[in-house]
Amino acid sequence: MSPAESHVPTAEEQEQHLRTLENSWRHPGGITGWLSFTTHQAIGMRYIVTAFVFLVVGGILALMMRFQLAQPNNTFLGPDRYNQFFTTHGTTMMFLFAVPMMEGMGIYLVPLMVGTRNVAFPRLNAFGYWMYLAGAIFLYVGVFQNAAPDVGWFAYTPLSGPEFSPGKRPDFWAQMITFTEVSAMCVAAELIATIFKMRAPGMSLNRIPLFCWSMLVQSFMVIFAMPSVMIASSFVLSDRTVATNFVNPAEGGDPLLFQHVFWFFGHPEVYIIFIPALGMVSSIVVANSRRHIFGYTAMVLSLIATGFIGFGLWVHHMFATGLPQIAAGYFTAASMMIAITSGVQIFCWIATLWSGRLRLNTALHFVFGFIAIFVLGGLSGVLLGSVPLDLQVHDTFFVVAHFHYVLIGGALFPLFGGFYHWYPKMTGRLMNEAVGKLNFWVLFIGFNLTFFPMHILGLKGMPRRIYTYSPEMGWGPANLLATVGACIIALGGIIFIANVVWSRRAGKVAGNNPWDAPSLEWAAASPPKNYNFEYLPVVTSRYALWTPPDERVIVTGLRSNRREVLATTLMDAQPDHRYVLPPPSIWPLLTAIAVTIGFAGSVFNEWYITWGSILSGIALIGWFWPRRPLELKP
Amino acid sequence: MRIISGVICCCSLMLISSCQREHRDIRPSPARLAIYGDAAREDLIRPGGPVRPEAIVTNPYNASAYDISEGSRLFDWYNCSGCHAHGGGGIGPPLIKKYWVYGGEPANLFDTIVKGRPNGMPSWGGRIPEYQIWELVAYVRSMNGEQPRSATASRQDIIQTNPQNVLQRPPGVTK
């Protein structure tokens, strides 16, 4: 089907079209209405806001830990509190901030970028968010009940087993994982379907924006990694509640099995978090160097390669358990290989910047910060991949420094860059550039001040997860320095929040495309309407908005009096059929509540699984109850 | 936003509501360090005897998961399992049962442990501090399901993996 020289809608036709479109995509009113939103902008924004709240919470916990460690023999927190804090910090940052935040950005941006009106399964989308929220509340109920997990974010058995962790602390950890995994899987499924089947006509695979590629790879990693953590947490949970013996050495189980299953998820998790960030970097670089990305194909291939290799090196978290030489050798090689794929992308970005015409705005500042920090983190990662060196620095502050360099440098800095880049799209106003640059420098300095000394602490033999140390160890000064840095990071966070709040009211009005960026989200209004595009765009090149206006094509003939979108073919995005999305519904929330009853209750009594399943079954029937009109008239 | 505020509200509610199950009395209060001394030993004339101390009759560690697990550790360390096995009984009477010779209430168990009983049950009052006795009482009661299930361990994790046996194994044998 090729663009015809057919009838271009006239002004009053557009008028009419717009009115019906507004009407059929309007949000339901009232509190129940608010609880039944299904548009991707609303859900995405809920993800982003909630995740940001948990970034702040996790940050506060981290700050407390830094205060405890600021000087030797400090008694600010004490062991019990400290163990709860570092576990909750890690768990929060991993499961309640990083992954949901990236998913939120994906949910918000992907439909805009591929040029459609919503994600493929809007109700599933809402359900996913409610599950995530329920899981987060569940964990923090535990925290406030003095039942915060205190066994580390990778609750190794038998420490997390029934004998050595009395009470319900690890259960809260394990069940929270189940919640957030369900949510992550919903998002993964719908993003894959959206990117595969709902791209704008003409957006063949080799024209997909890199951010969508990264979300695609991330979604596939979620699908193959998350089940394994569900198994791991279920091992712990069922061992603790119904006395199974999966990891009980006394009855033929094996504690190391938990480590294998957990890290088979745990390592890909890192890539699940920072692959979307790589996509953000690409978007920012393209927009602000005003040129096509250098080596698009190489970028895509290395993203996919990262996705594959990411599953091949979980054992390098377990070198110290004494594995056969040969196995260790293989996993060292794999760890080195993944450095190549990341290296290629770094080179391509530098090449793009090199030959581009840089607009040195805050977003680009964060990209430069990202390159500096992430390269350092990546190199120390190479170091950790080597078995002999890992035996020394494993589980020391060197590792703490490494993964903060990779995760904060690799995910948080691009994310902040992304905030500054897409804030105008999400709110219609630009963030303050001057404050933004200040914000960047404060964060950058604070970050290095906090985490660089930790490398040295690790070499001086400071193990991670110790709540105090004696003066004669000589770890005091570096720790004090790190604590000071942590305070500076907190200051940076405050500046950011201030900037967001201030710009929301008084920022410069952005217009549709303040950066003259090429990808489709900038064709929509800022903030986007519920239906994103008045007429769905047709894509004729990889950089849609850089094609001259007279070559642009739009889609007509979609019905505007119901939530109708276009399904296209997988490979080269030929229009295939029209596809009607469901109206808003309260059932996703009710289903989420039913499932929550099952999950939360089962921590205390396994029978809740049954009650929860029955309730969710009922809720699902309500969800899928046949809607009028039964027949979809063409 | 509304949701966030809602979260904060219920969190503060949680904060107010205390949770006995998760309470951890890591530093036992000086009040519970009493050693009753050998004077407390059971005289054979009056088995059962008066409940001591009259001060506390309910177990301060009742339903506290941490103290129940401490109790189960002490049960092994003080070799109670030597006579009572793991509740099944052996030289001494089983502890998983409904009828207790000297009473099954916390105060009675406390009394039994402090004073000892005729025919073999030694007096612990002179040896171990009061708080550990209460922890043992809590554990013994948990054997009979007289503690909330949510506060009791589903099973002992590594009871049978004695390091010495593990180290004696010829290399290569995993089980």
Added chain:
Amino acid sequence: MSGKHQSLNIAALCFAALTLTSCAGRQQSVVNPAGPQSGQIATLWWFFLALLSAIFIIVMVLTALTLTRRHRGIEQEPLEATHLPPPQTEAGLTRVVTAATILSIVILFVLLVTSIITGKNLSELQDRKNPMVIEVTGQQWWWQIRYQNSDPQQVLVTANEIHIPVGRPVMIRGTSHDVIHSFWVPNLHGKRDLIPSRVTTEWIQADRPGVYRGQCAEFCGLQHAHMSLWVVAEPPDKFKTWFDGQLKPSAAPGTAVLQRGQQVFMNHACIFCHAIRGTSASGQNAPDLTHFASRRGIAANTLPNTMGNLGGWITNPQNIKPGNHMATIAMNPPDLQPLLQYLESLK
């Protein structure tokens, strides 16, 4: 690029901070090797560090160069027309990026090979003929040390302090009594996890006499922070005398005070968990105290072994090591003093 300068400044700052305390913290350092294994690892570390820092600096310089006026297009025509640089620039970039990729592959391969070779060397530093076997059992939160020997008379059980003869490879066979711990003496070798129901082995060797500190490196619960041990490397003859001394049962208390102290020990909960060879105390749940006074620290080396510290530890262990498994016993002074003297007499 600012990032580089930043990091270097911080580095300088930290090293300054460290030199202030350079005297301290040398006994638990990765870069202060005292044996062949740690020596090899340290060499590998410096090699990696040099190579990787070089890469880091190059990448940072290139990144910084993209910020010059030229690249910001201030002195060049804008790209708005095509959004593509001239083809020859593109071709040049392609060549450079390809070269950089190939180079990084080569470098990584070199690193891989060196790392595997080092790993192989480490595993070959073994003395199969007459190995000296020390069994280390991790417990919450202390170390049980057992000098294994075919002759039961020569088997020595102690805690939290390992003495080894200089220059002789020692096989550490480790397991755990409860949760996973990790045996780590940085100056001698890397970590080896101690896992319940499994035996892990590691070979250590000290080339120069000295006292090296080790610490549990796998999170093991409340007192993970206070689970350390000393490794004392001595000349063989000195080691021999130490070993024979430790094999002897404890000396019978000479004076009345010491006898009283021993009595106190036997009449309190101490006896259920601690063993003192030569007396009726044979508990296995806590460190063996037969030659307690000869050790450097108490409470898994949380405190130096002085009578004052010992008194504080016995009267209120939960103050010093909250959550540890030692019973809190309110002991009245007339009992405490003799007990302390008795324990400190166990040389």
Added chain:
Amino acid sequence: MTAARTLDVSELPPFRISIQAPLWWGQVCLIAIEATMFSILIAAYFYTRLRVDVWPPPGDQFPNVLLPSLALIPLILSAFGSYWASEAAKKDDRRGMILGLGLNLVLAIIFFVMRIIEWHSLNFNWMADAFGSYVWAFLGLHSFDFIAGLVETIVFVVFVASGRYGERERLGIHVDSLVWYFVVAIWIPLYIVTYWGPRLVETAQ
């Protein structure tokens, strides 16, 4: 956005019951998740098994294979019922849908009854040891999926029989057949691991 040319899609159908439907892809993703979960569980099973010398551990008898093997017949046949229904759904053939789903339902229930009978012959439960834990995990998880699929089928039968169905429900039936194929297909490896696994690996040792 302003544009010179337009692409008119009003001629395209408003739905499609085929691999082209986004729902189909979503369902495939969810199936992939489940499949991964079961494969990891199976891998864990063999990891555990290879660490011990005696398997199943002393006291646990081999689960007997006769009944489960017979039960495979109705199970596999039920997949055909499901296929029939999905084809009928494409052609909007109401009778075909009811019959297909009905056949699917009856055979599935027969299978499940046989499974429940077979459960009583197991002389160990999940608390016994690792072996018991795995066997019951396989049975439990698969039964959960199985019942979920069953309920789904029942609901669709009701919808179709009561006539309150349209394209969406027909697409649902088509996609639901995928779930049922999965439930059937995944049981075969699980069946082999659960009932033949102990014997096979035993002889291999």
